Amino acid sequence: DIQMTQSPSSLSASVGDRVTITCRASQDISNYLAWYQQKPGKAPKLLIYAASTLQSGVPSRFSGSGSGTDFTLTISSLQPDDFASYYCQKYNSAPWTFGQGTKVEMK
């Protein structure tokens, strides 16, 4: 199976900071990569699909980039509502697998 490795596993940041999370696939997955946000006790929320396409209703401060094996989620200016965990997911071929997550905490 293709493994998805996220880094960092956690980070501390302040409101207004630019935040970058990376996700690396163990094999080429083209652009079949999604990013989700999850808050404690809540369902994951789709932010980005096809590596860089913003899901409807998601603020434009979120962006995604990458192709092949290396991907990035960027929050251009961190807002109070953005403190959460973030997961990448590959979906080029089953089984769909997720990264281990990145927890964004308040500094």
Add this chain to the structure above:
Amino acid sequence: QVQLQESGPGLVKPSETLSLTCAVSGGSISYYYWNWVRQPPGKGLEWIGYIYYNGDTYYNPSLKSRVTISLDTFKSQFSLRLRSVTAADTAVYHCSRSGRAADAFDLWGQGTMVTVSS
């Protein structure tokens, strides 16, 4: 607005079968893939499998021998059965939707916690 809601027992004994249902409201069950995903406490997400509206299924090979996902289009719901459970199956179980087999999950249920314990 389409919503997903999981339901089922919160406690299952070891070696027994975990059974959950996901009710789809506010929209059609047709032309979508319906997934189950689980998350052990404090850990990441694991995809369990999907069922297409026509009944086709695909399971994670790591769980395939113990999993069955079924669909009831008349009740607009789909179900998960996981046999021979152990403590390692303790998790929050989410149902979710995707528009194609190879697609992101655009809609999720809140999740239901299932504990495996005697």
